[in-house]
Amino acid sequence: MIKKRYDLVVVGAGPAGSSAAKRAAEAGFDVLLIEKRQEIGDPVRCAEGAGKRGIKRHIKPDPRWIAAEVRGSRVFAPDGTRLEISEEGSGVEVGYVLERKIFDRVLAEEAADAGADVMVKTLATGLIRENWRVAGIQGRSLGRAVEVRAGLVVGADGVESMVGRWAGIETTLAPGDIETCAQFLLKGVEVDDYCEFYLSNRLAPGGYVWVFPKGDGMANVGIGVLGSRSESGMPIELLTRFVNKNFPSARVVEVVVGGVPVCGPIKRTIADGLMLVGDAARQSDPVTGGGILNALDAGVIAGEVAAGSLEKGDVSREALKEYEERWREKIGASLARSLVVKERLVQLSDKDLNTLAHSIKDKDIARMGLFDLLSLLFKTNPRLLWSLRKLF
Amino acid sequence: MTVRVDRYRCGYCGACVGVCPNVAIELVETWVAVNDELCESCSICVKICPIGALEVVGG
Numbered sequence: 001m002i003k004k005r006y007d008l009v010v011v012g013a014g015p016a017g018s019s020a021a022k023r024a025a026e027a028g029f030d031v032l033l034i035e036k037r038q039e040i041g042d043p044v045r046c047a048e049g050a051g052k053r054g055i056k057r058h059i060k061p062d063p064r065w066i067a068a069e070v071r072g073s074r075v076f077a078p079d080g081t082r083l084e085i086s087e088e089g090s091g092v093e094v095g096y097v098l099e100r101k102i103f104d105r106v107l108a109e110e111a112a113d114a115g116a117d118v119m120v121k122t123l124a125t126g127l128i129r130e131n132w133r134v135a136g137i138q139g140r141s142l143g144r145a146v147e148v149r150a151g152l153v154v155g156a157d158g159v160e161s162m163v164g165r166w167a168g169i170e171t172t173l174a175p176g177d178i179e180t181c182a183q184f185l186l187k188g189v190e191v192d193d194y195c196e197f198y199l200s201n202r203l204a205p206g207g208y209v210w211v212f213p214k215g216d217g218m219a220n221v222g223i224g225v226l227g228s229r230s231e232s233g234m235p236i237e238l239l240t241r242f243v244n245k246n247f248p249s250a251r252v253v254e255v256v257v258g259g260v261p262v263c264g265p266i267k268r269t270i271a272d273g274l275m276l277v278g279d280a281a282r283q284s285d286p287v288t289g290g291g292i293l294n295a296l297d298a299g300v301i302a303g304e305v306a307a308g309s310l311e312k313g314d315v316s317r318e319a320l321k322e323y324e325e326r327w328r329e330k331i332g333a334s335l336a337r338s339l340v341v342k343e344r345l346v347q348l349s350d351k352d353l354n355t356l357a358h359s360i361k362d363k364d365i366a367r368m369g370l371f372d373l374l375s376l377l378f379k380t381n382p383r384l385l386w387s388l389r390k391l392f
Numbered sequence: 393m394t395v396r397v398d399r400y401r402c403g404y405c406g407a408c409v410g411v412c413p414n415v416a417i418e419l420v421e422t423w424v425a426v427n428d429e430l431c432e433s434c435s436i437c438v439k440i441c442p443i444g445a446l447e448v449v450g451g
Contacts (some may be wrong), residue, residue, distance in 0.1 A: 003437040032443070035420055036420070036421050037422070040420070043403075043404070045405055045406075076436065121421070123421065158406060159405075159406050159407060159410045160406025160407075160409035160410055160418075160419040161409075161410070162409075162415070162418060165415050171410075171417075172410070172411065172412070172413050173410045173411050174411070174442055175411060175436055175439065178407060178410060178440060178443070179412055180407055180442045182442045182443065185417045185449055207437075225442075227411065227439070230440055230442075231438060231439060232439060232441055232444045232446065232447075233442070233443055233445075234440050235440065235442035235443070235446020236442055236444065246434070255403065256403075257403035257405040257407070257442045257443050258405040258406075258442070259405060259406065259407025259408075259410050259442070260406060261410065317420045319396075370406060
Protein backbone atom coordinates (compact mmCIF):
# COMPACT_ATOMS: atom_id res chain seq x y z
CA MET A 1 0.00 0.00 0.00
CA ILE A 2 2.93 2.33 0.69
CA LYS A 3 5.70 2.56 -1.86
CA LYS A 4 9.35 2.92 -0.90
CA ARG A 5 9.75 6.26 -2.62
CA TYR A 6 7.65 9.38 -3.26
CA ASP A 7 8.23 12.90 -4.50
CA LEU A 8 6.48 14.27 -1.41
CA VAL A 9 5.54 12.77 1.95
CA VAL A 10 3.02 14.74 4.06
CA VAL A 11 2.87 13.87 7.77
CA GLY A 12 -0.61 14.51 9.20
CA ALA A 13 -4.00 14.49 7.46
CA GLY A 14 -5.63 17.57 8.98
CA PRO A 15 -6.70 20.54 6.81
CA ALA A 16 -3.09 21.74 6.31
CA GLY A 17 -1.66 18.35 5.32
CA SER A 18 -4.53 17.32 3.08
CA SER A 19 -4.57 20.58 1.15
CA ALA A 20 -0.78 20.47 0.62
CA ALA A 21 -1.02 16.84 -0.55
CA LYS A 22 -3.91 17.65 -2.88
CA ARG A 23 -2.14 20.60 -4.53
CA ALA A 24 1.10 18.69 -5.13
CA ALA A 25 -0.77 15.63 -6.44
CA GLU A 26 -2.79 17.83 -8.82
CA ALA A 27 0.49 19.12 -10.22
CA GLY A 28 1.33 15.54 -11.16
CA PHE A 29 3.67 14.56 -8.34
CA ASP A 30 3.78 11.27 -6.49
CA VAL A 31 2.46 12.09 -3.01
CA LEU A 32 1.98 10.10 0.19
CA LEU A 33 -0.29 11.51 2.93
CA ILE A 34 0.02 9.69 6.26
CA GLU A 35 -2.12 9.98 9.40
CA LYS A 36 -1.12 8.38 12.68
CA ARG A 37 -4.67 7.83 13.83
CA GLN A 38 -6.79 5.05 12.46
CA GLU A 39 -9.56 7.51 11.63
CA ILE A 40 -9.01 10.88 9.98
CA GLY A 41 -10.59 13.80 11.87
CA ASP A 42 -11.14 11.87 15.08
CA PRO A 43 -10.89 12.60 17.96
CA VAL A 44 -11.81 16.23 17.31
CA ARG A 45 -9.63 18.89 18.97
CA CYS A 46 -11.46 21.98 17.81
CA ALA A 47 -14.39 24.33 18.50
CA GLU A 48 -15.26 23.92 14.79
CA GLY A 49 -16.07 27.54 13.95
CA ALA A 50 -14.81 29.02 10.66
CA GLY A 51 -15.68 31.99 8.45
CA LYS A 52 -17.85 31.26 5.42
CA ARG A 53 -15.83 33.23 2.90
CA GLY A 54 -12.62 31.58 3.98
CA ILE A 55 -14.04 28.08 3.69
CA LYS A 56 -15.62 28.85 0.29
CA ARG A 57 -12.25 29.96 -1.05
CA HIS A 58 -11.07 26.38 -0.66
CA ILE A 59 -14.01 24.01 -0.99
CA LYS A 60 -17.64 23.96 -2.11
CA PRO A 61 -19.87 24.04 1.00
CA ASP A 62 -21.47 20.66 1.64
CA PRO A 63 -24.26 19.99 4.17
CA ARG A 64 -22.46 16.78 5.17
CA TRP A 65 -19.83 18.78 7.06
CA ILE A 66 -21.76 21.93 7.98
CA ALA A 67 -23.38 21.34 11.38
CA ALA A 68 -24.84 24.84 11.62
CA GLU A 69 -24.72 28.30 10.07
CA VAL A 70 -24.60 31.31 12.34
CA ARG A 71 -25.67 34.91 11.80
CA GLY A 72 -23.01 36.47 13.99
CA SER A 73 -21.27 36.64 17.32
CA ARG A 74 -22.16 37.85 20.77
CA VAL A 75 -19.36 38.84 23.06
CA PHE A 76 -20.10 39.08 26.79
CA ALA A 77 -18.01 41.23 29.11
CA PRO A 78 -17.42 39.94 32.67
CA ASP A 79 -20.40 41.98 34.00
CA GLY A 80 -22.69 40.58 31.31
CA THR A 81 -22.57 43.59 28.95
CA ARG A 82 -23.39 42.22 25.52
CA LEU A 83 -21.90 43.21 22.16
CA GLU A 84 -23.32 41.82 18.95
CA ILE A 85 -21.48 41.55 15.65
CA SER A 86 -23.02 40.19 12.47
CA GLU A 87 -21.42 37.46 10.41
CA GLU A 88 -20.80 39.65 7.31
CA GLY A 89 -18.76 42.00 9.50
CA SER A 90 -16.54 38.96 10.03
CA GLY A 91 -15.83 40.52 13.39
CA VAL A 92 -14.79 37.13 14.57
CA GLU A 93 -14.08 33.96 12.73
CA VAL A 94 -17.56 32.50 12.54
CA GLY A 95 -20.17 31.67 9.94
CA TYR A 96 -20.07 27.91 9.77
CA VAL A 97 -19.87 25.49 12.64
CA LEU A 98 -18.26 22.47 11.02
CA GLU A 99 -18.44 18.74 11.62
CA ARG A 100 -14.67 18.28 11.62
CA LYS A 101 -14.83 14.48 11.59
CA ILE A 102 -16.43 14.66 8.15
CA PHE A 103 -14.73 17.84 6.93
CA ASP A 104 -11.22 16.48 7.51
CA ARG A 105 -12.08 13.16 5.88
CA VAL A 106 -13.50 14.91 2.80
CA LEU A 107 -10.30 16.98 2.45
CA ALA A 108 -8.22 13.78 2.63
CA GLU A 109 -10.52 12.15 0.08
CA GLU A 110 -9.93 15.13 -2.23
CA ALA A 111 -6.19 14.57 -1.91
CA ALA A 112 -6.79 10.91 -2.79
CA ASP A 113 -8.95 11.90 -5.78
CA ALA A 114 -6.10 14.12 -6.97
CA GLY A 115 -3.88 11.03 -6.98
CA ALA A 116 -2.18 11.09 -3.57
CA ASP A 117 -1.67 7.82 -1.70
CA VAL A 118 -3.33 8.05 1.71
CA MET A 119 -2.52 5.76 4.63
CA VAL A 120 -3.90 5.85 8.18
CA LYS A 121 -2.58 4.29 11.40
CA THR A 122 0.81 5.30 10.07
CA LEU A 123 3.11 7.24 12.36
CA ALA A 124 6.33 9.06 11.53
CA THR A 125 9.00 8.16 14.10
CA GLY A 126 11.98 9.98 12.59
CA LEU A 127 13.48 11.63 9.53
CA ILE A 128 15.82 10.14 6.94
CA ARG A 129 18.69 12.50 6.17
CA GLU A 130 20.87 12.54 3.11
CA ASN A 131 23.55 15.10 2.28
CA TRP A 132 22.31 17.44 5.02
CA ARG A 133 18.75 17.44 3.81
CA VAL A 134 15.59 15.71 4.93
CA ALA A 135 15.07 12.84 2.48
CA GLY A 136 12.11 10.91 3.86
CA ILE A 137 10.66 9.45 7.01
CA GLN A 138 10.99 6.43 9.23
CA GLY A 139 7.73 5.26 10.65
CA ARG A 140 5.35 2.56 11.63
CA SER A 141 2.42 1.59 9.45
CA LEU A 142 -0.22 -0.69 11.00
CA GLY A 143 2.45 -1.49 13.55
CA ARG A 144 5.18 -2.43 11.06
CA ALA A 145 8.41 -0.47 10.65
CA VAL A 146 8.59 1.37 7.32
CA GLU A 147 11.09 3.65 5.58
CA VAL A 148 9.79 5.99 2.93
CA ARG A 149 12.19 8.08 0.87
CA ALA A 150 10.98 11.41 -0.45
CA GLY A 151 12.22 14.38 -2.43
CA LEU A 152 10.49 16.60 0.11
CA VAL A 153 8.68 16.25 3.45
CA VAL A 154 5.82 18.43 4.74
CA GLY A 155 5.23 18.37 8.50
CA ALA A 156 1.52 18.95 9.19
CA ASP A 157 1.58 17.09 12.49
CA GLY A 158 -0.32 19.55 14.64
CA VAL A 159 0.24 21.08 18.05
CA GLU A 160 2.25 18.00 19.09
CA SER A 161 4.53 18.34 16.03
CA MET A 162 7.77 16.35 16.14
CA VAL A 163 8.77 16.73 12.49
CA GLY A 164 10.01 20.31 12.85
CA ARG A 165 11.95 19.60 16.03
CA TRP A 166 13.60 16.55 14.47
CA ALA A 167 14.83 18.88 11.71
CA GLY A 168 16.14 21.45 14.20
CA ILE A 169 13.31 23.97 13.89
CA GLU A 170 12.39 25.45 17.27
CA THR A 171 8.64 25.08 17.80
CA THR A 172 8.42 24.52 21.57
CA LEU A 173 5.57 26.54 23.08
CA ALA A 174 6.14 28.45 26.32
CA PRO A 175 3.19 28.22 28.76
CA GLY A 176 2.12 31.75 27.76
CA ASP A 177 2.10 30.66 24.09
CA ILE A 178 -0.61 28.00 24.37
CA GLU A 179 -4.28 28.01 25.29
CA THR A 180 -5.18 24.84 27.15
CA CYS A 181 -8.75 23.89 26.23
CA ALA A 182 -11.63 21.63 27.13
CA GLN A 183 -15.02 21.33 25.46
CA PHE A 184 -18.25 19.40 25.85
CA LEU A 185 -20.59 18.68 22.99
CA LEU A 186 -23.92 19.21 24.75
CA LYS A 187 -27.31 17.81 23.79
CA GLY A 188 -30.54 19.37 25.03
CA VAL A 189 -29.53 23.01 25.03
CA GLU A 190 -31.50 26.05 23.87
CA VAL A 191 -29.23 28.16 21.69
CA ASP A 192 -29.97 30.39 18.70
CA ASP A 193 -27.92 30.98 15.57
CA TYR A 194 -25.16 33.06 17.17
CA CYS A 195 -21.72 32.08 18.39
CA GLU A 196 -21.18 33.33 21.92
CA PHE A 197 -17.94 34.34 23.62
CA TYR A 198 -17.62 35.03 27.36
CA LEU A 199 -14.61 37.07 28.42
CA SER A 200 -13.76 36.93 32.10
CA ASN A 201 -10.72 36.17 34.22
CA ARG A 202 -12.96 34.35 36.65
CA LEU A 203 -14.52 32.08 34.02
CA ALA A 204 -11.45 31.64 31.82
CA PRO A 205 -8.13 33.23 32.91
CA GLY A 206 -6.37 34.66 29.84
CA GLY A 207 -8.87 33.03 27.49
CA TYR A 208 -12.60 32.79 26.93
CA VAL A 209 -15.61 30.49 27.09
CA TRP A 210 -17.39 29.74 23.82
CA VAL A 211 -20.84 28.44 22.95
CA PHE A 212 -21.11 27.40 19.28
CA PRO A 213 -24.46 25.99 18.09
CA LYS A 214 -24.34 22.67 16.21
CA GLY A 215 -28.04 22.29 15.36
CA ASP A 216 -30.68 19.91 16.81
CA GLY A 217 -30.41 21.33 20.33
CA MET A 218 -26.67 20.74 20.41
CA ALA A 219 -23.72 23.05 21.03
CA ASN A 220 -19.95 22.99 21.46
CA VAL A 221 -19.39 24.61 24.84
CA GLY A 222 -15.73 25.03 25.62
CA ILE A 223 -13.07 26.99 27.41
CA GLY A 224 -9.52 28.11 26.72
CA VAL A 225 -7.17 29.09 29.55
CA LEU A 226 -3.77 30.68 28.92
CA GLY A 227 -1.16 28.04 29.83
CA SER A 228 0.84 30.40 32.04
CA ARG A 229 -2.25 31.03 34.17
CA SER A 230 -3.56 27.49 34.28
CA GLU A 231 -3.02 24.67 36.73
CA SER A 232 -3.30 20.94 36.14
CA GLY A 233 -6.88 20.15 35.07
CA MET A 234 -8.14 23.74 35.40
CA PRO A 235 -9.89 23.90 31.99
CA ILE A 236 -12.06 20.83 32.56
CA GLU A 237 -12.93 22.00 36.10
CA LEU A 238 -13.90 25.53 35.02
CA LEU A 239 -15.87 24.15 32.07
CA THR A 240 -17.80 21.75 34.30
CA ARG A 241 -18.65 24.65 36.62
CA PHE A 242 -19.82 26.84 33.70
CA VAL A 243 -21.97 24.09 32.20
CA ASN A 244 -23.54 23.09 35.52
CA LYS A 245 -24.52 26.71 36.09
CA ASN A 246 -25.66 27.67 32.58
CA PHE A 247 -26.88 24.39 31.07
CA PRO A 248 -27.95 22.34 34.10
CA SER A 249 -30.20 19.98 32.16
CA ALA A 250 -27.85 19.38 29.21
CA ARG A 251 -26.27 15.99 28.49
CA VAL A 252 -22.60 15.61 27.60
CA VAL A 253 -22.28 13.50 24.45
CA GLU A 254 -18.62 14.20 23.69
CA VAL A 255 -15.54 15.47 25.52
CA VAL A 256 -12.85 17.34 23.60
CA VAL A 257 -9.47 18.49 24.93
CA GLY A 258 -6.61 20.24 23.17
CA GLY A 259 -3.88 22.83 23.11
CA VAL A 260 -3.97 25.79 20.73
CA PRO A 261 -0.75 27.62 19.79
CA VAL A 262 -1.11 31.39 20.39
CA CYS A 263 2.55 32.36 19.99
CA GLY A 264 2.16 34.23 16.71
CA PRO A 265 4.45 33.69 13.72
CA ILE A 266 7.60 31.68 14.50
CA LYS A 267 11.00 32.59 13.01
CA ARG A 268 11.46 29.70 10.65
CA THR A 269 9.18 27.03 9.14
CA ILE A 270 11.55 25.47 6.58
CA ALA A 271 14.70 23.37 6.48
CA ASP A 272 16.52 21.65 3.63
CA GLY A 273 13.90 19.28 2.22
CA LEU A 274 11.20 20.24 4.74
CA MET A 275 8.27 22.61 5.24
CA LEU A 276 5.96 22.96 8.28
CA VAL A 277 2.28 23.89 7.90
CA GLY A 278 -0.77 24.57 10.08
CA ASP A 279 -0.60 24.16 13.87
CA ALA A 280 2.80 22.46 13.42
CA ALA A 281 4.02 25.83 12.07
CA ARG A 282 2.09 27.63 14.85
CA GLN A 283 -0.12 29.39 12.28
CA SER A 284 -3.26 29.59 14.46
CA ASP A 285 -4.57 33.02 15.42
CA PRO A 286 -3.35 34.27 18.83
CA VAL A 287 -6.62 36.07 19.66
CA THR A 288 -9.36 33.77 18.38
CA GLY A 289 -7.40 30.51 18.43
CA GLY A 290 -8.85 29.82 14.98
CA GLY A 291 -6.55 27.71 12.84
CA ILE A 292 -8.53 26.01 10.06
CA LEU A 293 -8.46 28.77 7.45
CA ASN A 294 -4.80 29.62 8.00
CA ALA A 295 -3.99 25.91 7.76
CA LEU A 296 -5.85 25.65 4.45
CA ASP A 297 -4.14 28.77 3.05
CA ALA A 298 -0.67 27.69 4.13
CA GLY A 299 -1.32 24.11 2.99
CA VAL A 300 -2.15 25.25 -0.53
CA ILE A 301 0.97 27.43 -0.66
CA ALA A 302 3.13 24.55 0.63
CA GLY A 303 1.66 22.24 -2.02
CA GLU A 304 2.39 24.75 -4.79
CA VAL A 305 5.92 25.46 -3.60
CA ALA A 306 6.54 21.71 -3.24
CA ALA A 307 5.47 21.21 -6.86
CA GLY A 308 7.64 24.07 -8.07
CA SER A 309 10.74 22.96 -6.15
CA LEU A 310 10.39 19.33 -7.20
CA GLU A 311 9.96 20.47 -10.82
CA LYS A 312 13.23 22.43 -10.63
CA GLY A 313 14.93 19.67 -8.66
CA ASP A 314 15.90 22.10 -5.90
CA VAL A 315 14.47 21.44 -2.43
CA SER A 316 17.12 23.39 -0.51
CA ARG A 317 16.14 25.74 2.28
CA GLU A 318 16.99 28.58 -0.10
CA ALA A 319 14.47 27.31 -2.68
CA LEU A 320 11.80 26.73 -0.02
CA LYS A 321 12.06 30.36 1.06
CA GLU A 322 9.28 30.94 -1.42
CA TYR A 323 6.92 29.09 0.96
CA GLU A 324 8.17 31.12 3.92
CA GLU A 325 7.63 34.39 2.06
CA ARG A 326 4.27 33.52 0.59
CA TRP A 327 2.59 32.28 3.77
CA ARG A 328 3.87 35.30 5.68
CA GLU A 329 2.54 37.58 2.97
CA LYS A 330 -0.87 35.88 3.16
CA ILE A 331 -1.39 35.50 6.92
CA GLY A 332 1.78 36.70 8.68
CA ALA A 333 0.67 40.30 9.19
CA SER A 334 -2.66 39.30 10.67
CA LEU A 335 -0.97 36.76 13.00
CA ALA A 336 1.52 39.39 14.15
CA ARG A 337 -1.25 41.91 14.75
CA SER A 338 -3.30 39.36 16.69
CA LEU A 339 -0.27 38.61 18.83
CA VAL A 340 0.02 42.27 19.88
CA VAL A 341 -3.70 42.33 20.72
CA LYS A 342 -3.53 39.02 22.63
CA GLU A 343 -0.54 40.14 24.71
CA ARG A 344 -2.57 43.15 25.89
CA LEU A 345 -5.93 41.38 26.26
CA VAL A 346 -4.54 38.74 28.61
CA GLN A 347 -3.26 41.49 30.94
CA LEU A 348 -6.64 43.22 31.31
CA SER A 349 -8.61 42.87 34.53
CA ASP A 350 -12.32 42.17 34.51
CA LYS A 351 -12.86 45.84 35.36
CA ASP A 352 -10.84 46.86 32.29
CA LEU A 353 -12.80 44.46 30.08
CA ASN A 354 -16.06 45.92 31.39
CA THR A 355 -14.81 49.46 30.70
CA LEU A 356 -13.98 48.50 27.11
CA ALA A 357 -17.39 46.91 26.57
CA HIS A 358 -19.25 49.88 28.07
CA SER A 359 -17.35 52.30 25.84
CA ILE A 360 -18.75 50.84 22.63
CA LYS A 361 -21.99 49.13 23.64
CA ASP A 362 -24.19 51.97 22.35
CA LYS A 363 -22.24 52.43 19.11
CA ASP A 364 -23.20 50.89 15.82
CA ILE A 365 -20.72 48.02 15.73
CA ALA A 366 -22.88 45.27 14.23
CA ARG A 367 -21.22 45.41 10.82
CA MET A 368 -17.68 46.11 11.88
CA GLY A 369 -14.78 43.82 11.16
CA LEU A 370 -12.34 42.91 13.91
CA PHE A 371 -9.80 45.53 12.82
CA ASP A 372 -12.34 48.38 12.76
CA LEU A 373 -13.67 47.27 16.11
CA LEU A 374 -10.18 47.30 17.62
CA SER A 375 -9.49 50.67 16.08
CA LEU A 376 -12.69 52.06 17.63
CA LEU A 377 -11.81 50.53 21.01
CA PHE A 378 -8.35 52.08 20.80
CA LYS A 379 -9.69 55.52 19.95
CA THR A 380 -12.19 55.35 22.82
CA ASN A 381 -9.75 53.87 25.36
CA PRO A 382 -6.25 54.97 24.33
CA ARG A 383 -4.79 54.60 27.81
CA LEU A 384 -6.02 51.04 28.32
CA LEU A 385 -4.90 49.96 24.87
CA TRP A 386 -1.79 52.12 24.40
CA SER A 387 0.36 49.10 23.47
CA LEU A 388 -1.84 48.66 20.36
CA ARG A 389 -1.01 52.12 18.97
CA LYS A 390 1.34 50.85 16.28
CA LEU A 391 -1.45 48.80 14.71
CA PHE A 392 -3.48 51.79 13.58
CA MET B 393 12.08 11.76 38.53
CA THR B 394 9.78 11.67 35.57
CA VAL B 395 6.20 12.35 34.55
CA ARG B 396 3.51 9.73 34.79
CA VAL B 397 0.37 9.73 32.63
CA ASP B 398 -2.94 8.60 34.05
CA ARG B 399 -4.28 6.81 30.98
CA TYR B 400 -7.78 6.71 32.41
CA ARG B 401 -7.86 10.51 32.44
CA CYS B 402 -5.70 11.44 29.44
CA GLY B 403 -7.60 12.77 26.42
CA TYR B 404 -4.47 12.30 24.21
CA CYS B 405 -4.65 15.87 22.88
CA GLY B 406 -0.88 16.45 22.65
CA ALA B 407 -0.80 19.82 24.46
CA CYS B 408 1.91 18.41 26.76
CA VAL B 409 4.04 17.47 23.74
CA GLY B 410 3.91 21.01 22.36
CA VAL B 411 5.23 22.59 25.57
CA CYS B 412 7.91 20.03 26.52
CA PRO B 413 11.27 21.86 26.28
CA ASN B 414 13.20 18.55 26.10
CA VAL B 415 11.13 16.77 23.42
CA ALA B 416 10.63 14.06 26.06
CA ILE B 417 6.93 13.47 25.33
CA GLU B 418 5.37 12.06 22.21
CA LEU B 419 1.73 11.53 21.27
CA VAL B 420 1.58 8.09 19.69
CA GLU B 421 -1.88 7.68 18.20
CA THR B 422 -4.00 7.40 21.37
CA TRP B 423 -1.41 7.44 24.11
CA VAL B 424 1.22 9.78 25.47
CA ALA B 425 4.72 8.30 25.79
CA VAL B 426 7.25 9.89 28.15
CA ASN B 427 10.96 9.31 27.66
CA ASP B 428 12.29 9.08 31.23
CA GLU B 429 15.86 9.73 30.08
CA LEU B 430 15.00 13.07 28.51
CA CYS B 431 12.43 14.25 31.08
CA GLU B 432 13.80 16.75 33.59
CA SER B 433 10.56 16.96 35.59
CA CYS B 434 10.13 20.68 34.91
CA SER B 435 6.36 20.03 35.28
CA ILE B 436 5.31 22.50 32.55
CA CYS B 437 3.30 19.67 30.97
CA VAL B 438 1.58 18.95 34.30
CA LYS B 439 0.52 22.58 34.61
CA ILE B 440 -0.92 22.92 31.13
CA CYS B 441 -2.74 19.56 30.92
CA PRO B 442 -6.42 20.52 30.38
CA ILE B 443 -7.71 17.39 32.09
CA GLY B 444 -5.18 16.85 34.91
CA ALA B 445 -3.77 13.57 33.62
CA LEU B 446 -0.08 14.18 34.34
CA GLU B 447 1.97 14.19 37.56
CA VAL B 448 5.64 14.31 38.48
CA VAL B 449 6.68 11.10 40.26
CA GLY B 450 9.82 9.61 41.82
CA GLY B 451 12.68 11.36 43.54
